[in-house]
Amino acid sequence: MIPRRLARWHTRYPGRLAGSVYAVPPGERRQSARELADAGLDVHVDMMAADEGYPVGVSVEELRDIAESVPRVRVGVQLIGSEAFVDAVLPAVLATRPGKVFLPWHTFTGRRIRAVRAADCSAWIALWTEWDGVGVPRWPTSPDGALVMLLEPGTAGTCLPDRIAIAAACAAELPVIVDGGVTEEVAPLCVTAGVESMVVGRALLAPAKGSVK
Numbered sequence: 001m002i003p004r005r006l007a008r009w010h011t012r013y014p015g016r017l018a019g020s021v022y023a024v025p026p027g028e029r030r031q032s033a034r035e036l037a038d039a040g041l042d043v044h045v046d047m048m049a050a051d052e053g054y055p056v057g058v059s060v061e062e063l064r065d066i067a068e069s070v071p072r073v074r075v076g077v078q079l080i081g082s083e084a085f086v087d088a089v090l091p092a093v094l095a096t097r098p099g100k101v102f103l104p105w106h107t108f109t110g111r112r113i114r115a116v117r118a119a120d121c122s123a124w125i126a127l128w129t130e131w132d133g134v135g136v137p138r139w140p141t142s143p144d145g146a147l148v149m150l151l152e153p154g155t156a157g158t159c160l161p162d163r164i165a166i167a168a169a170c171a172a173e174l175p176v177i178v179d180g181g182v183t184e185e186v187a188p189l190c191v192t193a194g195v196e197s198m199v200v201g202r203a204l205l206a207p208a209k210g211s212v213k
Contacts, residue, residue, distance in 0.1 A: 005032065006039055007204050009184045016197050018042035018076060018177070021066065022058055023201030029058065030065040032205060037070035044179070044199045045098070047089060049081025054154040060092045067096035076100035076199075078126060078179070080153045083107050094119035102147045105130040108140045124177070128153060133169035145196070146170045151180030156202075159186050168193035 005024075010017050019036040021029040021043060033043045043066060048057035057080065058066075067075060075098040079086050086107045093101060094115060101116045102124045116123040125143040148167040150159035159181030170176045171194035178190050179199035190198050 005035060005205055006041075007184070007206060009187075010039070010041065010200075010204055013187060013191070013198070014040065016191070016195075017204065018044040018197055018199045019204050020044040020046060020179070020199050020201040021062075021205075022046040023205045026059075026062060029062050030069050033066040033075075034069045037074050042074045042076060042099075042197065043070055045075065045077045047077060047079050047093070048154055049085035052081050052085060054080055060089065063093065063096055067098065072097050073099040076102060076124075076177075078102035078147065079107070080104065080126075086112065090115065094121065097121060100124055100145075102126045104128075104153075105140065108143065110141050113141050113143075126153070127166070127170065131166070131170075133166035137170065137173060143174065145175035145177065146173075147177050147179055147199075148195075149180050150178055150182065150186075153180075155180075157181055159183075161189075164189050164193050167195055171195060 019041050021032050024032045036043050045063055046057045048054035050056045077093050077098045097119055098121055101121045104126050108125045113123045122144040124145040124147050126147045128149045131137045148170055150163040151157055167176050167178050175196045177197045178195050182198045182200045183203040
């Protein structure tokens with residue numbers, strides 16, 4: 001049975017979607033994560049440095065609740081912020097042993113990646129404007145995959161079409177996940193670009209009709 005709050009179009013992409021629990025209110029995130037996992041979808045957790053101007057993301061406590069509710073292999077945690085923010089929260093993130101950890105390009109160093117892999121997590125680099133898709137990317141450290149942002153991290157709106165071309169260029173080098181503004185209409189374009197998976201927020205986890213937003 002399809003969980004009530006998941007958009008039905010997700011069934012067209014088995015094994016290729018992750019739901020962003022940031023898209024639902026804090027009190028609903030644990031239950032939403034369970035619904036996603038029960039439907040065979042991965043769970044994406046955005047943790048952001050609010051004191052650096054980003055929105056308030058998922059908290060460490062919420063991540064711990066989610067990690068207790070779903071298989072660890074289904075959880076991906078994205079850190080958005082400075083090196084100081086990443087260093088402050090990364091130990092708590094790794095203690096939950098998520099399947100994937102997404103770090104910003106400027107924080108993707110050998111020391112941090114060794115810590116991620118030592119916790120039995122895969123280390124993915126989050127890409128915004130650091131590479132334009134031309135030539136061969138010069139990764140700061142060799143990643144296990146790339147998370148290509150279709151929108152500026154920490155913002156909302158419609159994905160930028162030229163970003164899908166960058167995702168396609170990355171996909172020629174290593175596994176790619178895209179995040180930001182993915183909708184039912186955008187998803188086929190991402191699949192054609194060769195991405196492994198897509199992170200979807202409100203377009204997947206919209207409140208059911210008649211519910212109070």
